[in-house]
Amino acid sequence: FIAGKRKATEVAHSVWKNVVSKGDSVIDATCGNGHDTLALLRMVADDSGRGFVYGMDIQSSALESTSSLLDESVNPNQRKLVELFCLCHSKMEDVIPQGVSIRLVAFNLGYLPGGDKGIITASNTTLLALQAASRILVSGGLISIVAYVGHPGGREEYDTVQAFASGLPVDLWATCKLEMLNRPAAPVLILLFKK
Numbered sequence: 682f683i684a685g686k687r688k689a690t691e692v693a694h695s696v697w698k699n700v701v702s703k704g705d706s707v708i709d710a711t712c713g714n715g716h717d718t719l720a721l722l723r724m725v726a727d728d729s730g731r732g733f734v735y736g737m738d739i740q741s742s743a744l745e746s747t748s749s750l751l752d753e754s755v756n757p758n759q760r761k762l763v764e765l766f767c768l769c770h771s772k773m774e775d776v777i778p779q780g781v782s783i784r785l786v787a788f789n790l791g792y793l794p795g796g797d798k799g800i801i802t803a804s805n806t807t808l809l810a811l812q813a814a815s816r817i818l819v820s821g822g823l824i825s826i827v828a829y830v831g832h833p834g835g836r837e838e839y840d841t842v843q844a845f846a847s848g849l850p851v852d853l854w855a856t857c858k859l860e861m862l863n864r865p866a867a868p869v870l871i872l873l874f875k876k
């Protein structure tokens with residue numbers, strides 16, 4: 682699934698396709714401009730109106746971009762299968778209804794492309810969000826994280842994610858990362874599979 686793909690996000694989408702099925706419920710924990718939200722919706726939405734994407738971002742401008750992208754890209758029936766929350770992802774458990782099985786939680790860390798580079802994901806809330814995601818994820822599910830190391834605070838956040846991934850118990854989780862060895866500043870894809 683890596684052949685021909687140059688970006689961590691493209692590789693991430695290929696991995697997601699191998700984990701999620703039509704009808705699944707998933708979370709985009711960092712909607713940004715909505716590209717991941719849209720990709721996830723296309724993976725989970727089925728013809729009978731099943732499948733659901735819970736999207737969140739702390740910036741209302743990001744959620745507006747995501748909403749516009751969805752409106753112009755999918756039909757109204759599919760659009761109904763996304764709910765967007767202006768919320769810190771560390772609070773995801775407050776908005777996911779009890780009993781919903783979450784198959785995938787996607788994080789694309791850092792700042793909103795084309796937006797305020799001062800509003801970035803932060804180590805402390807990212808860690809809380811990963812802990813929350815690990816609790817609500819169904820067995821067989823995936824937490825996918827694209828982490829950037831090039832901006833201030835990025836390296837520290839990446840170290841936090843890596844430490845969290847390294848500490849997950851091996852009987853319950855399989856964790857790995859993909860880094861571009863000849864592009865050391867490129868984002869790193871970290872994958873946490875729940876057994």
Ligand code: SAM
Nearest residue numbers: 711713714715716717738739769770789793802
């Ligand atoms: N997935 C997006 C896409 O496909 O366009 C790109 C996401 S962008 C790299 C990171 C986003 O995380 C920004 O829009 C930012 O506002 C959001 N963000 C920052 N801190 C957050 C937090 N604590 N909770 C949720 N979203 C956050």
